[in-house]
Amino acid sequence: MPDNDQCNHVLQRQMESFEESCRAADLKLTHQRLEIYRELAKATDHPSAETLHKRLLRSMPTLSLDTVYRTLTTFEQHHLIKKVETVDSQAHYEAQMQQHHHLICDTCREIMDFQWSSFDALAVPEDIRQWGAIKNKSITIYGTCRKCQALQGKKKAE
Amino acid sequence: MPDNDQCNHVLQRQMESFEESCRAADLKLTHQRLEIYRELAKATDHPSAETLHKRLLRSMPTLSLDTVYRTLTTFEQHHLIKKVETVDSQAHYEAQMQQHHHLICDTCREIMDFQWSSFDALAVPEDIRQWGAIKNKSITIYGTCRKCQALQGKKKAE
DNA sequence: ATTGGACTTAAGAATTGTTCTTATTTATCT
DNA sequence: AGATAAATAAGAACAATTCTTAAGTCCAAT
Structure with missing residues (x-):
């Protein structure tokens, strides 16, 4: 089974669980809400409201930026999505609610998810407790991603 | 030796190393820069520019918020201080440049530092490398601090 | 299928946090 | 002591986000 199909299945299941949570929270399942959530769930880069809006405009040309902001705020209040901690002035969001960690590239600023289960299992030292x-508890790893390393290598060679 | 004296010594050493770094970076040691840095170094709560400004007004009534913003930006550009990653709209800063981690209270939003040297020594898994x-790499721990736990206990009891 | 109520929209205004501008004053460093 | 960088005030500008209003749309329950 190709990767893409697998992703679609995962996304589909995520959408179903999202719809269920919306009903439980008395949130109407509007077209906009479903599409905004789907676009965020699909994204791997922790987009800002503006980025998300730009992507959604392709399929929903009348969607207003305001609706994106309002909807993301609503989702966050109902713990359906999370704001990502950053050093940025724009807020960034993610739909991934399971335990995971972040890799941040100091050059392109892209944020990637990763797992580290042996750390997750680690108990916090007594004095911190x-x-x-x-x-x-979650980890943020900083560094330069492969892509940016390659670009920097090129620049030096010039 | 009382704690306070110890802190003063640490702060004094930090101020000296800061002054040295300024000279190395060709930054003039103005009264404002010294005081802004000292106030940030003294703080344990990762304050915003506005908070820092409020605190400094007590001893420097003519200090402008603009100068605080400008100075913090200058310090950050010279890697003398760091922006803290948050979910907030305001930027938060810290003068602590050594390896450390953060505890964030989900109630009062206060950010505390902590050390976890056995984690620091841990190698990152191959697949992440x-x-x-x-x-x-740094850790952020979320939870409710003692103070807020006590307050919540009280509320329930009422 | 109709309808009440919730939701979305557009467009503009308001807010908040931050940066820039200009002209003037002050202070550091050589 | 003088050259020059930095700080000041006051206001303008900016970017991200939220709010306002009024009109229209669509979901869900009867």
Whole structure:
């Protein structure tokens, strides 16, 4: 089975669970909401509202940026999506709600997900546990991605 | 030796190294720059420009918010301080440049530093190293701090 | 199938956080 | 002490986001 088909299945399941959560939260399943969620779930790059809006305009030319902002805020309040912590002035979002970590390229600023289950299983040291009730821990790795490394290599060679 | 004295010594050493870095970077050691840096170095809560400005107004009533913004930007460009990754619309800063991690309270939003040296020593899994040139990894722990837990306990009891 | 109520839209205005401009004053460094 | 960088005030400009209003659209339940 090709990768693309696999992704579609995963996305389809994610959409179903999203629809269920919406019903549970008394959120109407409007076309805009479904498409905004689908576009975010499909994305691997943690887009901003503006980026998402640009992508959606191709298939929904009348969708307003305002609706994207409003809808993302609604989703976030219902814990259907998450804001990503960044150093950026624009807010970035992700639909991935399972435990995962981030790789951030210091050059192109792209954010990628990754898994590190042996870290997830690690217990937090006692002295840190003193701080309060710990709910979750996640890693951010900084560096330069392959793509940007290649570009920098080229530039130096010139 | 009381804690406070120890902190003062640490701060003093940090100020000296800051002054040295400024000279190396050809940044004039103005009163404002020194005080803004000192206030940030003293803070444990990763303040925003506005918060920092408010604190500094007490001792420097004519200091403009603009100068705080400008100065923090200058410091950041010279890698003397860092922006902290957050979900906030305001930018937050820290003077701590050594390897450390963050605890974030989901209630009061305060950010605390912590150390976890056994994690720092951990090698990143092979498959993640494929992504590119890794420079640094840091943890963010989410939860509710003791203070906020106590307050929530009270509310429930009422 | 109709309808009530929730949702979306456009367009513009308002807000917030941040940066820039200009002219003037102040302070650092040599 | 003088050259020059930096800070100031005040206001303008900007970018990201939110709000407003009024009109139109569409979901869901009867």
